[in-house]
Amino acid sequence: MSSAHPALPAISIDRASPIPLYYQIAQSLERAIESGELPAGSRLENEIALAQRLGMSRPTVRRAIAYLVDRGMLVRKRGVGTQIASPKVRRPIELTSLYDDLSQDHRQPYSRVLGLEEIPAPDAVAHALGIDEGQPVYAVERIRYADDESLAVMHNFVPVNILELTVEALERTGLYRLLGDAGIRLHMASQVIGARSATGTDARLLGANRGDALLTMQRTAFDQSGRGVEYGDHFYRASAYSFEFLLMAR
Amino acid sequence: MSSAHPALPAISIDRASPIPLYYQIAQSLERAIESGELPAGSRLENEIALAQRLGMSRPTVRRAIAYLVDRGMLVRKRGVGTQIASPKVRRPIELTSLYDDLSQDHRQPYSRVLGLEEIPAPDAVAHALGIDEGQPVYAVERIRYADDESLAVMHNFVPVNILELTVEALERTGLYRLLGDAGIRLHMASQVIGARSATGTDARLLGANRGDALLTMQRTAFDQSGRGVEYGDHFYRASAYSFEFLLMAR
DNA sequence: GTTGGGCTAATGTCCTGACAACCGTAGCAA
DNA sequence: TTGCTACGGTTGTCAGGACATTAGCCCAAC
Structure with missing residues (x-):
């Protein structure tokens, strides 16, 4: 029951910033998820489209997504797509x-x-x-x-x-x-x-x-x-x- | 006190195998570390040399190393190099x-x-x-x-x-x-x-x-x-x- | 009705190439 | 002696492309 048309989250990128591009993308996506703009269960744009829309290469976008997958915010399935994970599983582990x-x-x-x-x-x-x-x-x-x-x-x-x-x-x-x-x-x-x-x-x-x-x-x-x-x-x-x-x- | 000449671990790669190259490299390195062939504290070859020696690209080697860094087996320092982590910190987390x-x-x-x-x-x-x-x-x-x-x-x-x-x-x-x-x-x-x-x-x-x-x-x-x-x-x-x-x- | 093949869309893997940022050290200058 | 600079070595980032693999779907054949 995921939306047929993936939402297009607003992602602001500053290419002059010393912050890596993949990290900027990841943070933008994280904000969009936390704010509910990208609801849990909905599908993310596919990598190619996202890369084109943002005007950057696929590896960079992949790295951003991998970063979020690693912290449990996104779930990827090969041959299917990328979904926003449920909020239950989203909490990062903090040593402190x-x-x-x-x-x-x-x-x-x-x-x-x-x-x-x-x-x-x-x-x-x-x-x-x-x-x-x-x-x-x-x-x-x-x-x-x-x-x-x-x-x-x-x-x-x-x-x-x-x-x-x-x-x-x-x-x-x-x-x-x-x-x-x-x-x-x-x-x-x-x-x-x-x-x-x-x-x-x-x-x-x-x-x-x-x-x-x-x-x-x-x-x-x-x-x-x-x-x-x-x-x-x-x-x-x-x-x-x-x-x-x-x-x-x- | 790390060795000036990093050891050259034997890494066997099977390009015909369906197992990803980066994973084969990672496993070979892991074995070399566990066996003591690469002792804790010693330096790993740099990425470029390793890639050349193995006849594959730097991103692939980087991915293998990143995999091991992620599970605490290696420690990377920008501008310095990659070291084998101490055994204390090597154990992966197992849910079971x-x-x-x-x-x-x-x-x-x-x-x-x-x-x-x-x-x-x-x-x-x-x-x-x-x-x-x-x-x-x-x-x-x-x-x-x-x-x-x-x-x-x-x-x-x-x-x-x-x-x-x-x-x-x-x-x-x-x-x-x-x-x-x-x-x-x-x-x-x-x-x-x-x-x-x-x-x-x-x-x-x-x-x-x-x-x-x-x-x-x-x-x-x-x-x-x-x-x-x-x-x-x-x-x-x-x-x-x-x-x-x-x-x-x- | 069921099975199987083929198509499509998406992620996974791997390559080459280039430049940037950083660390340590050696060497030079004050 | 001290401090600064330059440099070599290393990892970090990013681009663009090619092909492989997988899941899901439709549809034809049995």
């Missing part, structure tokens, strides 16, 4: 989302720094980050609150040569923002998620009860060159927190 | 892994089917899958064991028009294998992971104790056209199970 999804809620996130020191990397941390044992790392202990309710206890380890950490900066903007500001772009993260019951110490830190269910996560984040940038070991009040994310096949 | 990672262990997985029936889709299930409420779906309840130890209780819902389910098939090969055999290729999955304490019923099913920490997961899986294929609501003994996976940025 596991961390900072709070700020997208209406709740006000806040982190209190319990401790910040420079220590030789413990074995487990060094191994995860791929650095030598004993190399100096920052060790940070924080409690995360949302609306005065304690949510999580977070332990982070960052090699000192990555960036400089201060209590003020950590409480102001959060660790991942600081990494980004230092020019470190995260590429992938290895995660382990589990659960356990709260010990007395856990409970006291979180203001919870002994035996309450906790959600635990260990994560190692790598930058684009594969260098280990941060190792974290956290636990969350299960009654107040859950992880939500998309996994892509392959 | 959250399900079937047990078989990669030495432990013997086994699922017992407690119930299999055809029911009208409950609201939550229909909403997750993007189908109309009341549409017929299979409802499966299973217990997963590993070495006679109960691990998880799994509830799955699959639209009946996707494939035919039987108790025998489910106990023989597992749901995801059945979906694959039916020609359904999973594309992405939305997941929510949380934790809670076991109720009396939970404990009885799992052979655990009331109040034990449980790891919970709800997942909706979509095929390549964005069609909802399976919804699952599971809980695991936290002492025996954890989720491990890689997240890629973007």
Whole structure:
């Protein structure tokens, strides 16, 4: 039941811009899809026609489309055409989302720094980050609150040569923002998620009860060159927190 | 410290094969990397040289490299070159892994089917899958064991028009294998992971104790056209199970 | 009614060629 | 010694073309 006449989205291209043409096309299409100008399920123009209409080559248009297919916004079927994917599947995966999804809620996130020191990397941390044992790392202990309710206890380890950490900066903007500001772009993260019951110490830190269910996560984040940038070991009040994310096949 | 003379991996190409050239190159390179012929950190030949040596065009070689960069096996830096990524970051994300990672262990997985029936889709299930409420779906309840130890209780819902389910098939090969055999290729999955304490019923099913920490997961899986294929609501003994996976940025 | 062939339209693969942008380094000049 | 510049090497972008492969449809033949 897709429309027989594919809509012709308005695509503005600036050939003088340093932004690559394929990326400009992709963004224009993305906007048209998000705005509903190209409704889910409808067909996109075929590559040849689109290329001609925009006055550029087919490979460039193909690359733009491939980019959007890769993030799940479009679906291509050989011999058939290209369709706009359903909104359900459109969400991109964000590395930071596991961390900072709070700020997208209406709740006000806040982190209190319990401790910040420079220590030789413990074995487990060094191994995860791929650095030598004993190399100096920052060790940070924080409690995360949302609306005065304690949510999580977070332990982070960052090699000192990555960036400089201060209590003020950590409480102001959060660790991942600081990494980004230092020019470190995260590429992938290895995660382990589990659960356990709260010990007395856990409970006291979180203001919870002994035996309450906790959600635990260990994560190692790598930058684009594969260098280990941060190792974290956290636990969350299960009654107040859950992880939500998309996994892509392959 | 990368080698000044990049190694020249043996790459066998069959131009008569229906397998795309870029994919043949990518697989050859992948084998060379996995085997250690191309050690982590070493530099790859530059695109031009590689293309000439293989007797094919630069775009084809570029596509092969892009494929491997995308799955984290290679790291490219403009103006510098292409390096083999560290093994830590090399593992691809597998949708099935959250399900079937047990078989990669030495432990013997086994699922017992407690119930299999055809029911009208409950609201939550229909909403997750993007189908109309009341549409017929299979409802499966299973217990997963590993070495006679109960691990998880799994509830799955699959639209009946996707494939035919039987108790025998489910106990023989597992749901995801059945979906694959039916020609359904999973594309992405939305997941929510949380934790809670076991109720009396939970404990009885799992052979655990009331109040034990449980790891919970709800997942909706979509095929390549964005069609909802399976919804699952599971809980695991936290002492025996954890989720491990890689997240890629973007 | 069913099957099979052929046509059409669309995406998939691959080629050649050209230029741009970027990184590191070597060399030169202040 | 320090800082700037120029250059070589490498990946990034884009054009235009050719042919292959696939899915869906219509229609003829059985």
